[in-house]
Amino acid sequence: MANYSEAHICQCLSRLATARRESVVTIDGDRRKTGIQFVEGVVGLANGLxxxxxxxGDVVSISALNSDLYLEWILAITYIGGIVAPLxxxxxLEEAKSAMDVAKPVLLVTDSSRGFWHSKFSIDNVPSLRWHVLMGMDVKPINTETIFAAELMKEPVGKSVNLDYVWAPERAAVICFTSGTTGRPKGATITHSAxxxxxxxxxxIVRYDDNDIYLHTGPLCHIGGISSAMxxxxxxGCHVMMPKFEARLACEAIREHSVTSLITVPTMMADLITINRAQQPSGSFESVTKILNGGGGLSPLLFQDATKIFPRATILSAYGMTEACSSLTFMTLKDPTQDRRSHHQKQNDVTNSNLSAQGGVCVGKPAPHIExxxxxxxxxxxxxxxxxGPHxxxxxxxxxxxxxxxxxxWIDTGDIGQLDDRGNLWLFGREKDxxxxxxxxxxxxxxxxxxxLHPGVSKIVVVGVPDARLTEMVIGCVQLKQGWRWSDGNSAEVGAQVLSGERLRxxxxxxxxxxxxxxxxxxxWRTEFPLTTTGKLRxxxxxxxxxxxxQFLSSKL
Known part of the structure; x- marks a missing residue:
């Protein structure tokens, strides 16, 4: 017998169907859905499944761009006790097949977007697959096995199913694949309670509420996008969907819908700042009041620019990982409602810490439920x-x-760090790096x-390469900012915007x-640094x- 006092992510549907019944809760292009319409969509899909x-206990994979339908599918699958495995x-194609070999889904759900692996996929490629469902109806099906979602939602005549949510074994809800930097994809099994x-x-901590208008900048196939959506x-709150992050479209959406909250990573923030300056050099986004940044800290210059274009936003940073269901620690970088003196004192405490002098990066305090x-x-x-912890x-x-x-x-994060006497966690790097x-x-x-921090450095990656005397030699790979030149070390080449190894040392x-x-x-480094599909450095x-x-080891750099 089910214990309905246990956590289930579909418990949010009751509030949407009552308190938010007539309020718009999703905006996807021209399509708007109220709370009750959204809930009816979830239950209709659940019935069809x-x-x-x-x-x-069945695993259902989804490969699609962000949409209101994607949100409905996540809830519908878990509603009937299925486990969602976003791809x-x-x-x-091979990486996707490798992930499905791990998850063994019985059903694959895709959208009508073209140019991605799922647009040329056949279910015959994965033995566990029994069905393929297409979210939209504006394109031809991939193959004869394809089912349209609209057909799936048509309840057979004479059959009425009294639905109530159930759980998969062990209360599993999502299999979220880590991007990883080596090896095959690994699927972290996340529970409803997590x-x-x-x-x-x-x-x-971020203070989301029912007045929020949240822009989906993060993909729903990543744990950051999933956990913030939940x-x-x-x-x-209200969800404003964009298929995938594009800075120009994000800026337009913020203005059009008076967006109040979003999540970023440093590259997203940099792109938003660049596009906004090009569109409205002196403009800012007054509606945004909450920004959660992950995927690496904001540099001082990037943070300074962010406070200018988001003047009313509380900006927080988070450190986390897929295995932790997203964020482990949080740190408030700026809170416009906070007394200036206490804010500056807090920043001084961090800056003056002996751990800062050792080169650590403060990522804040653990969330209350986390050890x-x-x-x-x-x-x-x-x-x-x-x-x-339960996460x-x-x-x-x-x-x-x-x-x-x-x-x-305990789970080994693979990171190296230290806790200070105020309970802040400081990161020093990855053990494997x-x-x-x-x-x-x-x-x-x-x-x-x-x-x-050097004004001429756009990006820097430091690695160690084998060395007979030192074991490993420390090498810095540098990308320059526009307008800067690289010197081969010739002392005759001078200039305010000339960099060399000697000058950087x-x-x-x-x-x-x-x-x-x-x-x-x-x-x-003259090309882009290699990244994983989630933007992590390889x-x-x-x-x-x-x-x-x-010739590298014998060259003079």
Missing amino acids: LQLGVVP NYRWG LVVQSLAKIA AVLMAG IKVHAEGPSSPGRIFMR AMLRYWGQSMHSNPFHQG KIKTGGENIYPEEVESVIS QYCKDKNLTGFKIPKRFVL RDQVRAQLISQT
């Missing part, structure tokens, strides 16, 4: 960060417990945080970066490209 033959539309608790934390659904501990060799040294994944789908990152109930040089440990993010010394952490060599590929350049 039951009629099709989907049973509790990244930006993947290649999503609900994470949503409540975001409601409490938080706004629970809060009863974090650091395994370190000594009380004043950084170590591996572990976390546990944590069950395990990686399809893997045994011994192959999962659990240690006596650590550079061992001359018997010393270096975390590249620490070095990058210093060099990135001197800059590091001027910024008091420890000597052994300063890159021994710098190389001008540091391993940067390193491999350097090593593969046969």
